[in-house]
Amino acid sequence: MAQQPQTQAVRPKTAYTKGDMVLFRDAERFWLGLPGHTFVGRVERSWRHAHTGKVLYDLVELSGNRHRAGIDPDYMRLLPPADAMRDIDAAPLSEPDPGAMTPAAVAWLRQHLAQDAAALPVLR
Structure with a gap:
């Protein structure tokens, strides 16, 4: 019996800019089954991590106007204006x-x- 190739989700390569609306999922809270793991935020700035070189983002959570720093873009998705x-x-x-x-x-x-x-x- 031939083995089926495994499929993977394709992660979008997106560079976010200040003012973009995004959906963010806190992976740790999500996998632990805790509430409040997903929220809508507005991108405030981007910066490069000094040790890893990865671009991270600072967001403002729209529902509570809380600032969230160092967000990994792997857990963000752009919310297109056309959808809104x-x-x-x-x-x-x-x-x-x-x-x-x-x-x-x-x-x-x-x-x-x-x-x-x-x-x-x-x-x-």
């Missing part, structure tokens, strides 16, 4: 019931309608 804005981009604008739209889409529409009410076409 998908509900607005896909809002059912022709839907007669505004409640069918997500709250983010409604908030965006209200903001832009209030700013640019004069530019709206006249309803017939």
Whole structure:
């Protein structure tokens, strides 16, 4: 019987920049089954470890505004803006019931309608 080749997850090679939103998992807490192991953070800075030469990151945890230093990028994933804005981009604008739209889409529409009410076409 032929042995099946083992598959591995491919780790993305990403350089994060200040202001990027990322998902971070504290591997130690995760493997110990402890709560609070995964959070969303904003990249504040990057720096190179003096002994290993590995690039590490300092993050601000968005849920608690806590600073986390020396984060290994192997446990970070970029949160693309397109994912955060998908509900607005896909809002059912022709839907007669505004409640069918997500709250983010409604908030965006209200903001832009209030700013640019004069530019709206006249309803017939």
